[in-house]
Amino acid sequence: MNGARQRIVVLGGGSGGVVAATRLGRSLGAEHEVTLVDRRSEHIYMPAFMFLMVGQRRPSDISRKLKKLERRNVRVVQAEITGIDVKQQQVVLDTGPLPYDHLIISLGLRTAPELVPGSAEGAYHAWELEAAVKTQAALAAFEGGRIVVGIPPGPYRCPPAPFETQWMLHDYFTRRGIRDRVQIDYFTPNPEPAGEEHDPAVWMDAQSRARGIEQHYGFTVESVDPEAKVVRALYGYTLPYDLLFLVPRHEPAQVLLDSGLVDSRLGIGVDYDTLATRWDNVYAIGDCADVPASKAGIVAHQEAEVVSHNLAVAITGRGRPETLRLHTI
Ligand SMILES: Cc1cc2nc3c(=O)[nH]c(=O)nc-3n(C[C@H](O)[C@H](O)[C@H](O)COP(=O)(O)OP(=O)(O)OC[C@H]3O[C@@H](n4cnc5c(N)ncnc54)[C@H](O)[C@@H]3O)c2cc1C
Missing domain, CATH: 3.50.50.60 (FAD/NAD(P)-binding domain)
Structure with missing residues (x-):
């Protein structure tokens, strides 16, 4: 130059x-x-x-x-x-x-919860600072029931973080002595992983199941119904929840x-x-x-x-x- x-x-x-x-x-x-x-x-x-x-x-x-x-x-x-x-x-x-x-x-990337109708009103997440603070308060007030953790289609920051979320919730409720009163479910649009044990997706699936977390594959979220407390997905699949943790969709x-x-x-x-x-x-x-x-x-x-x-x-x-x-x- x-x-x-x-x-x-x-x-x-x-x-x-x-x-x-x-x-x-x-x-x-x-x-x-x-x-x-x-x-x-x-x-x-x-x-x-x-x-x-x-x-x-x-x-x-x-x-x-x-x-x-x-x-x-x-x-x-x-x-x-x-x-x-x-x-x-x-x-x-x-x-x-x-x-x-x-x-x-x-x-x-910009988080865009509004792209899943009902999500901004009905779901928590930790993909922004303010949202993580709100989630902390909601978790602290949670005394039992079904927590559903899920990811939407498309790119999002840090692909493994939703797995860490499930495991951290497991540890959190175990520490609080109420894990037996909390059911944790996880959903993803991805297919069920198959292959060698050391394949990251297979390993993460096994880690979640070992913690008693049910895994729902091929679940492509379309909307959240905050009144009925139900997540709705493609092909009519649904999951009821007491607290929903949904990673927001991301946009440029x-x-x-x-x-x-x-x-x-x-x-x-x-x-x-x-x-x-x-x-x-x-x-x-x-x-x-x-x-x-x-x-x-x-x-x-x-x-x-x-x-x-x-x-x-x-x-x-x-x-x-x-x-x-x-x-x-
Ligand atoms: C819950 C969570 C866990 C994660 N865990 C990990 C992990 O363990 N390991 C790992 O490697 N990664 C992890 N990540 C991902 C990692 O944080 C991001 O991939 C990384 O921050 C991307 O860096 P970046 O510089 O591309 O964008 P960002 O860090 O998002 O920075 C973009 C910046 O641009 C600014 N900006 C955007 N638009 C404008 C505008 N119009 N005007 C002015 N400013 C603007 C924003 O304010 C922001 O500060 C995690 C993310 C999350 C949410």
């Missing part, structure tokens, strides 16, 4: 965005400008939502001020991103335009849809080796990138490392570029 001061804009202060911005701030120092934008003032560590749900964490334990990144040469802007103009090389914020030379998009961030950057519900198309999109100087990482891997923080982290390393190499001329080799599924 020609040595001119480069403006790198990172969209999203979640798992991918924080790693990318921190790495770039560290490797480029004050010679270039790294800006991170998020609507929130804090980074929220989502894997801890389930611990919060069972009373083992408080919201303050799992949140950190994004402004702390300013110690690492990262300018932090709290704003709503309302547009991304890849032709003009600028991002539109509710506070005004933000031009870039290099753009890293890590805007995650609205701004990505509005800006015409996503081709499918799986996110922005990228080159699997470099996370480059089809637009000049634009990369997508984490849950908003359409990569054949889990929507998971560990994936976002590894992708952020590769993109930030390669950008630093391109800008400084030091080091060699790398390609993404995920060491996870």
Whole structure:
């Protein structure tokens, strides 16, 4: 690159965005400008939502001020991103335009409980901070009955987390001494797993059954009836519940849809080796990138490392570029 001061804009202060911005701030120092934008003032560590749900964490334990990144040469802007103009090389914020030379998009997925009618009113979940806090209160008040845990069709953050949810509920009610009064059921649209014992899906199924949790496969949720306390699925299947824990459906961030950057519900198309999109100087990482891997923080982290390393190499001329080799599924 020609040595001119480069403006790198990172969209999203979640798992991918924080790693990318921190790495770039560290490797480029004050010679270039790294800006991170998020609507929130804090980074929220989502894997801890389930611990919060069972009373083992408080919201303050799992949140950190994004402004702390300013110690690492990262300018932090709290704003709503309302547009991304890849032709003009600028991002539109509710506070005004933000031009870039290099753009890293890590805007995650949006939870959309409204896509399953009745779910917003009739179901709990722990896929957002506020929802996890509400679930904690509902679980604390639960004295017995049937809890149904389920997942909807389509992508969602952290595929194994609903299994952990079942097991954590089992432990939680065991600790409270009322496990014998709580029936736990699990449903998924996926078919019943078959194969070797060490296959992850077979192993997880066995772990759930060992805890006395009934598994319902091929159950594609369509709606929730909060009055009748029944979950309804494709082909007329139903499951009654006293407390329903339904992972919300997930959608790409609205701004990505509005800006015409996503081709499918799986996110922005990228080159699997470099996370480059089809637009000049634009990369997508984490849950908003359409990569054949889990929507998971560990994936976002590894992708952020590769993109930030390669950008630093391109800008400084030091080091060699790398390609993404995920060491996870
Ligand atoms: C219950 C649960 C358990 C999990 N457990 C694990 C686990 O054990 N291991 C694991 O690897 N992963 C786990 N994950 C998944 C992991 O948290 C996500 O995959 C990861 O956070 C994705 O990072 P990201 O940077 O792509 O997006 P996110 O972390 O979602 O960050 C996106 C950011 O973009 C911001 N944003 C979006 N739109 C806008 C806008 N228009 N304007 C301004 N800001 C915007 C959001 O505020 C957010 O801060 C779990 C998730 C959940 C919910």
